[in-house]
Amino acid sequence: MQHPALPQDGDVLISNPSATVEHDICIFPQPPHMTCANHDQAIAAGRQLAEERHVDAWLTEDNRHFMRIATYRN
Numbered sequence: 001m002q003h004p005a006l007p008q009d010g011d012v013l014i015s016n017p018s019a020t021v022e023h024d025i026c027i028f029p030q031p032p033h034m035t036c037a038n039h040d041q042a043i044a045a046g047r048q049l050a051e052e053r054h055v056d057a058w059l060t061e062d063n064r065h066f067m068r069i070a071t072y073r074n
Contacts, residue, residue, distance in 0.1 A: 006066055012050040012057040014042045014069075025049065028058070043069065 023042030024032035036042035050057035
């Protein structure tokens with residue numbers, strides 16, 4: 001099964017919306033519901049949330065380019 005190159009509704013999206021080290025986590029396409037203090041915490045929390053929800057986790061630094069960092073979709 002081939003996965004799409006962009007987040008699907010319900011996927012976990014980790015983003016860095018500003019020049020700070022904080023990262024936001026949202027359930028795509030909803031607004032952020034969690035902010036992590038740094039990149040490593042955001043990746044760990046995003047992967048865990050994606051695993052719990054059985055979806056994919058994605059990372060973006062500019063909201064135009066997306067990198068899948070975990071796949072838990074059934």
